Each structure stands twice: as C-alpha cells, then as structure tokens.
Amino acid sequence: MRGHDRDDVRLMVSTTESDAHYSFTELPGLLQPGDLLVVNESATLPASLPAASRLGNIRLNLSTRFADDLWLAEPRWSPSRPGPLPLKEHEILKIGEAKAVLLQQYPGIPRLWFARLDTPASRLMAKYGEPIHYSYAPAYPMSNYQTIFSRFPGSVEMPSAARPITAHARDMLRSRGIGIVGIILHTGVSSLEIEDETVEHQALYPEDFRVPEATANAINATHARGGRVIAVGTTVVRALETAWTPNGIRACSGATGLYIYPGTKVHAIDGLLTGLHDPVTSHLAMLSAIAGLERVKKAYSEAIRNRYLWHEFGDSHLLWRQGAN
Amino acid sequence: MKGVALVTGAGRGLGRIIATFLAGQGRDIVITARTPTELHDVAQFLEGNDVRVVPIPGDITDPAHRTRLLQQTRAMGSLSLLVNNASDLGEIPRPELALASLKRFRLTLETNLVAPIALIQESLPQLEQTRGLVVNISSDASQGGYERWGIYGSSKAALDLASKTLAAELKPRHISVVSVDPGDMRTRMHQDAFLGEDISDRPLPEVTLPFWAWLVGQDPERITGMRYQAQGTLWEVPA
Numbered sequence: 245m246r247g248h249d250r251d252d253v254r255l256m257v258s259t260t261e262s263d264a265h266y267s268f269t270e271l272p273g274l275l276q277p278g279d280l281l282v283v284n285e286s287a288t289l290p291a292s293l294p295a296a297s298r299l300g301n302i303r304l305n306l307s308t309r310f311a312d313d314l315w316l317a318e319p320r321w322s323p324s325r326p327g328p329l330p331l332k333e334h335e336i337l338k339i340g341e342a343k344a345v346l347l348q349q350y351p352g353i354p355r356l357w358f359a360r361l362d363t364p365a366s367r368l369m370a371k372y373g374e375p376i377h378y379s380y381a382p383a384y385p386m387s388n389y390q391t392i393f394s395r396f397p398g399s400v401e402m403p404s405a406a407r408p409i410t411a412h413a414r415d416m417l418r419s420r421g422i423g424i425v426g427i428i429l430h431t432g433v434s435s436l437e438i439e440d441e442t443v444e445h446q447a448l449y450p451e452d453f454r455v456p457e458a459t460a461n462a463i464n465a466t467h468a469r470g471g472r473v474i475a476v477g478t479t480v481v482r483a484l485e486t487a488w489t490p491n492g493i494r495a496c497s498g499a500t501g502l503y504i505y506p507g508t509k510v511h512a513i514d515g516l517l518t519g520l521h522d523p524v525t526s527h528l529a530m531l532s533a534i535a536g537l538e539r540v541k542k543a544y545s546e547a548i549r550n551r552y553l554w555h556e557f558g559d560s561h562l563l564w565r566q567g568a569n
Numbered sequence: 570m571k572g573v574a575l576v577t578g579a580g581r582g583l584g585r586i587i588a589t590f591l592a593g594q595g596r597d598i599v600i601t602a603r604t605p606t607e608l609h610d611v612a613q614f615l616e617g618n619d620v621r622v623v624p625i626p627g628d629i630t631d632p633a634h635r636t637r638l639l640q641q642t643r644a645m646g647s648l649s650l651l652v653n654n655a656s657d658l659g660e661i662p663r664p665e666l667a668l669a670s671l672k673r674f675r676l677t678l679e680t681n682l683v684a685p686i687a688l689i690q691e692s693l694p695q696l697e698q699t700r701g702l703v704v705n706i707s708s709d710a711s712q713g714g715y716e717r718w719g720i721y722g723s724s725k726a727a728l729d730l731a732s733k734t735l736a737a738e739l740k741p742r743h744i745s746v747v748s749v750d751p752g753d754m755r756t757r758m759h760q761d762a763f764l765g766e767d768i769s770d771r772p773l774p775e776v777t778l779p780f781w782a783w784l785v786g787q788d789p790e791r792i793t794g795m796r797y798q799a800q801g802t803l804w805e806v807p808a
Contacts, residue, residue, distance in 0.1 A: 310786035314594065316779075334617050347593035351775045358782055360594060450779060450804065457808075486803055498805040499783050 251408045254552060254559040258535065258543040260566050265550060268408045268560050271517075277421030278471035280462060281517070284403035284479045285426040287394035290373030290386055295319070295337040295344065299329060304337055304344060305376050307356060307400055307432040308449055312364040316356050316449060317344070318433050324379030328355040339368050350449060356433075376401055376433060380555055388557075398430030398452065404556035405477030405518045425462045429453040429479040429500075448526060451479075454497035455487040463512070464492040472514040472568060478527045481534075484512035506532035514568035518561055520547055520554045534565050572649025572699045573642045574598045577629050577688070580607035582756035583706065584654040586774040590781045591650070592618040599623045599641050601634070602655065621645060629655050629684040639692055648692050649699035650785075653685035653728075654706045659720035661761050666719030674720055681724035686731055693744065700743040702789040705732045707748045707796065721762075729796060736794035745789035751777050752800030776800060 308316035342363035580602030627634035711725035780799035
C-alpha cells in the first residue's frame with residue numbers, strides 16, 4: 245500500500261493512442277455522465293486455514309466452494325511457498341479438531357485438490373481462517389480485503405479493482421451522472437497461474453457468478469444511449485461476457501468457466517478498471533483481448549518505467565477497448 | 570445430499586469416474602455394469618473410501634436385474650441419486666441410418682432409452698422419499714445430426730426429451746431430472762466409435778469431475794429440466 249488511504253494510489257489511463265498518468269481521486273472527472281461502472285459485490289472470506297499433515301504443518305487455502313463440505317483447495321507449504329505437495333488421495337489433513345480428506349486432484353491443475361470437510365467450511369474459517377496472502381504481502385486485517393461494494397461473502401481473494409473507490413468517490417461519480425451497478429462473482433485462488441506459461445494450456449476452474457436483472461437492464465440501457473460500460477475488475481468482465489448474447493446482456497447465474505484469451509472478442513464492456521497484474525496471467529490475457537497485446541505491452545512498459553505498484557494493494561489502470569474512448 | 574446413489578455403466582470410463590467421485594463424497598453407492606470383472610475392480614478400488622459400495626453385475630434392460638438394484642438401494646437406505654450412464658453405441662462400425670439393422674437399432678433403444686425410463690419409473694417411490702435427482706447421460710450426438718451417428722444420436726435425443734418431460738411431470742413430487750452431455754472423452758466407447766483412429770487428444774473422463782462436484786452442490790429442484798455440458802463454459806442455474 246502506498247499510503248494510509250485507499251484512494252492514495254495512482255491511475256494510469258490507456259487509450260488506443262496513449263497512456264496518461266493521474267491520481268486515482270481524479271477518476272470521476274475522467275468519465276462522462278451516462279457512463280456506467282459495474283462492480284463485483286462479492287466479499288472476501290478468511291479462506292486460508294492452518295493444517296496439520298503427514299508432511300508437518302502446512303496451509304490449506306480454500307479456493308472454490310461446491311458445497312459447505314466440498315471445496316476445491318490448494319495445500320501449500322506456507323503463504324510464500326507453493327506446492328504441489330507430495331500428497332496422496334484419501335490423505336487426511338487436520339484443521340484443529342476437524343478433518344479434511346483430499347479426494348482427487350483437479351484435472352489439469354495438480355496443485356488443486358477436491359477436499360471433503362467433516363465440519364462446515366464456514367465454521368472452520370470463522371475459527372481458524374485468515375486471508376489468503378502471498379509472499380509479496382503480509383496478512384492484513386480482514387477489513388483490508390473488502391471494498392465498499394463487498395456485500396456477499398464468497399471470494400477467497402479480494403476482487404481488488406474497486407479497492408481504491410471510497411464512499412466519497414462513489415458519491416462524486418453518482419453526482420456526475422455516472423451509474424454504478426453490481427454483479428457477483430466469487431473468486432478462487434490465483435496462485436495456480438504460474439503453472440503454465442502458455443495461456444492456451446491454462447486450465448481454469450469455474451467460478452460462481454450472478455448477473456442480476458437490474459444490472460443487465462442498466463448495461464443494455466447504457467449501450468442503447470451510447471454510454472460506455474466500464475468493468476471494475478477482470479471478474480466483472482468474466483461474468484458479463486458469460487451473460488452476453490447478440491441481443492445484449494441477460495440476467496444469468498451459475499458457474500462460469502469462460503476464459504478470455506488474446507483474440508477473444510470482448511462484447512459486453514468498453515473499458516476495464518483494474519490493477520496491474522503479473523505478466524503471465526489470465527488477467528493479462530484478458531487485457532490483451534480488450535485492447536490488443538501490443539497496446540497492453542506498451543502500457544505495461546510505461547507503468548514499469550513510472551514505477552507503478554503491482555498487485556491487489558497497488559496502483560490502478562483504466563484501459564479502454566479499441567475504439568471506445 | 571445424503572442417501573444412496575445408483576450408477577449404471579460403472580465398470581469403466583465415465584461411469585467409473587462418477588462412482589469414484591460419489592464414493593469420495595461419502596455416498597453409499599450401488600454400481601452396475603455388464604462385465605463382472607470390471608465392476609468388481611471398481612468396487613475394490615473404492616473400498617478405501619469408508620463407504621458401502623455394492624457391485625451388482627447385470628444388464629439394465631433385464632427387469633429382474635433392475636429389481637435387484639432397487640432392492641439393494643432400498644436395503645441401504647433410500648435412493649437419492651440415479652445416474653443413467655450405461656449406453657450402447659450400436660453397430661460397430663457405425664452404419665448410416667438408411668442402411669442400419671433395425672433389429673440392432675431396437676437393442677440400442679432398449680438400453681439407452683427404455684431401460685433408463687424403466688429404472689426411473691421403478692425408483693419413483695424411493696426418489697420421492699429423498700426428493701432425489703436423476704441424471705441421464707446424453708451426448709452431443711443427440712443434437713448434431715452427424716453422419717453415421719443416427720442410431721446412438723436419436724436414442725440420446727429421445728432420452729433428452731424424456732428427461733425434460735419427466736422433469737415437468739415429476740416436479741410436483743419434488744423429483745428432479747437433468748440431462749448431461751459429458752463431451753468427448755478418451756473412453757472405450759469413444760474408441761469404438763472411432764475404430765482404429767488415434768483419440769489420444771481427447772481428455773480422460775476425469776475432465777468431468779468439476780462438473781459433478783458442482784452438480785452435487787446444487788439444489789436439484791432449482792436445476793430440474795436443464796441440459797448441461799460437463800465440459801462447457803457455463804453451468805446455468807435458472808432464475
């Protein structure tokens with residue numbers, strides 16, 4: 245984090261032609277009346293659990309909820325030391341008095357396991373959980389992992405793009421005639437993305453999402469008026485592109501495994517407000533689908549040259565789709 | 570979801586994966602297939618799960634065999650999940666519909682359409698008690714109109730319609746029915762369908778595990794009547 249305030253971060257705006265540098269607090273003035281922001285209203289869970297195993301004390305990061313007692317989970321040596329760990333099917337991990345049985349590995353992503361819990365995960369997280377964090381950041385208090393839009397618990401990593409939006413900024417946006425509506429997409433762990441460097445080979449697991457009727461209507465009305473729709477976060481893009489049809493966005497819920505890779509045509513949004521992501525991730529693949537690979541590469545060089553801060557507590561980036569700005 | 574599961578065609582391929590997943594879930598399970606050796610292998614493989622696994626070899630087109638299966642699920646509790654997975658590809662190599670043996674066609678329909686519906690009819694008392702779920706395994710051949718897939722495809726198209734109809738009819742009794750297209754997989758059946766061809770680019774049936782995990786986490790009554798693609802990018806829950 246740069247300073248004490250959430251909005252004390254920088255904002256790079258990338259259009260088709262150029263990159264420009266602002267303070268995040270200038271965001272309302274960079275958008276136009278009639279534009280619409282779409283935020284992810286999923287709240288973050290304390291999904292990292294201490295576990296005792298045959299291999300000693302490890303961490304079990306819950307990733308994806310199928311049922312309260314069935315999760316996709318990532319066993320790690322520690323927050324900074326990933327797996328895969330030499331674990332076997334039917335192996336039992338102890339979380340306090342509770343047991344987690346590792347059932348099978350996720351197809352194509354061997355570091356993720358289907359795990360059956362003998363105690364509801366919600367209870368284990370309440371008692372033992374802490375936020376999932378990696379080597380580049382310590383574990384902050386849970387409230388640091390929520391945005392002002394977080395309403396529905398379910399993500400294991402913060403949908404962080406809206407983090408710098410303060411209540412004041414929200415009011416400023418609304419008073420300028422810029423709408424804000426929500427979707428819900430519960431994020432899983434992001435750590436697996438370092439496994440395969442070729443985006444085509446990346447297996448992605450599905451994530452639970454919901455695009456409410458009111459949100460679908462607001463997006464379609466914005467586009468009908470010629471306004472721009474800005475996704476706040478890549479999770480929003482994933483949800484909206486899943487809900488997209490040639491007739492517009494429809495209300496929709498379930499699990500989405502949609503992977504937006506470079507070359508995918510992005511229909512639902514005109515801009516993306518997001519953080520700065522590691523060069524080899526599905527996030528970056530999505531950015532390339534929106535603005536073009538060369539354009540994103542140039543913007544990232546610009547961000548590096550200007551010492552932008554990376555990751556979920558870092559700086560922000562507003563990227564316009566080709567032809568949208 | 571608690572209660573007993575019944576998986577047909579569980580001796581290999583997709584059925585074996587579904588049975589393995591359900592046993593891992595802690596579900597008591599009755600499995601059936603025509604080849605006893607394969608079925609007993611699966612039962613043995615599932616022993617480590619601390620659940621009851623009962624293999625009953627036989628042919629689901631045989632009414633006496635179906636009775637045995639449902640007596641067993643009753644003896645273990647009550648059936649709450651019926652997976653109609655056993656399927657017959659038909660003549661190999663796959664003939665054009667215009668030239669196909671009608672006698673052989675009828676056998677395919679018996680296995681792929683009539684027997685699953687019979688199992689559903691006969692298990693209604695148990696499914697009603699548990700507010701259970703029926704999963705009928707379909708195929709993209711049911712919608713494709715691909716050449717030489719007319720026998721298998723039309724049996725699965727009919728099963729899809731039966732699933733949707735049953736979902737509507739059984740809704741008042743709180744019994745749910747879905748249809749699942751597992752997608753192309755590296756299985757014996759797929760190899761039989763593409764005799765002599767290299768199918769090593771197809772994923773193993775384990776690729777469907779995430780879908781089964783998702784499916785068992787859903788409220789059956791909210792998804793009844795849906796048709797899912799296990800390898801698809803969207804598994805929708807209707808509003």
